[in-house]
Amino acid sequence: MPEGDSVWRAAAQLHSALAGQQLLSSDFRVPRFATLKLDGWTVTEVVPRGKHLLMRLQGPSQEQLTIHSHLKMEGAWQVYPPGGRWRKPGFTARCVLRTAAADAVGFSLGILEVVKTADEDSIVGHLGPDLLGPDWDADEAQRRVLTHPEVPIGVALLDQRNLAGIGNVYRCEVCFLSRIHPAAPVSAAADLPALLADAKQLLEANIGSARRTTVMSPLGKPAGRSGGRPGYWVYGREHQPCLRCGTPIRRGVLGNGFQVRNGATEERDIYFCPSCQTDPAAS
Ligand SMILES: [Zn+2]
Structure with missing residues (x-):
């Protein structure tokens, strides 16, 4: 699923292709906006806000309008030369x-409106500080995370009301880097x-390139053992040796029973090193 860095890259690509350009035509293939025509309107900018x-x-x-979209799980924006052949099936446009x-x-x-x-505030006003935004406020993000100290840190990091931009990949990688088990409560950090x-x-290091989180090793943290393809410390590496200690990485599920504050339950795979990351159940 997309995280803040991929949304940031999509926005940058759309901005460079469209900003200052006048629309020759617009076609919204969702019922609510099917009759909306923005021909003649000019794109002023494209900005990411969290995801x-x-x-x-x-x-x-x-007059000013905003096309708001969210990639959710499968979404993507692509830019083509005029009349260029699409790389994805037309029925998904x-x-x-x-x-x-x-x-x-x-x-x-996932969302188009x-x-x-x-x-715009009715859409993104609830978001916590944006990790990649010009207005990033670490103190405010921390304050928001700490309002629910009993919530698992892996859940708190995904809650976009606390801070915006982290998805499932980064929550796993960040917990690994901090040597905390994703299911440990916020108060245990x-x-x-x-x-x-x-x-x-982590997000900043990845906005200019393909996503890769092992670039974090120069941050004064152990570089781990070399070998294997570059990529993630733990995400998607079940049964493979931890790059730091060699213990096989485990996969679990986090979110069951924990209601995220917007009402939705988040239940997704987590990956962790049982040796490097403190398991709250064991202590
Ligand atoms: Zn380890």
Whole structure:
């Protein structure tokens, strides 16, 4: 699933392709906006906010709208030369925007809606500080995480109301780097500021390249054993040796019984090293 870094990259790509361009046509392939036409509107900017994409447009009479999308599990935006052949099936397209310079197509978008730009807060106002945003506020993120000290740290990191940008991959990797078991309560985190700083550095290190979290090793943390393909410390590495201590990585599920504050339960795979990461059940 997309995390803050991939949304950041998608926004950067869309911004460079579309900002300043006038739409020749727009096609929203969702019932609610099927009749909406934004022909003649100009894309002013495309910005990421946590895992949300905000494409801002200005109309002929200076009115302002925002195309809000969320990639959820399968979504993707792709940019093509005008009239270029799509790399994904046409029936999965949800939004098609054409300009003289490029076509932008949103496929399988989890959310697609158009709102007044002035109303963006109704969409993203609940988000905690954005790890990749210009307004990142570590103290505020920490304050929010600590409001529920009994919640597993792996759940708190995914809750976008605490801080925005972390998905399942990074929550596992960040917990590994801080040597805390993802199911351990927030209150068990020995150094929450350092953990949040690691999360930010992890996302920042990955916004310019393919995702890879072992780039974190220069951060004064053990580089671990070499060998194997570069990639993740623990995510997706069940049964493979821990890169730090050699113990086989384990997979579990986190979220069962823990209600995330927006009402949804998050239940996803976690990966961890049973040796490097303190298991709260064992202590
Ligand atoms: Zn280990």
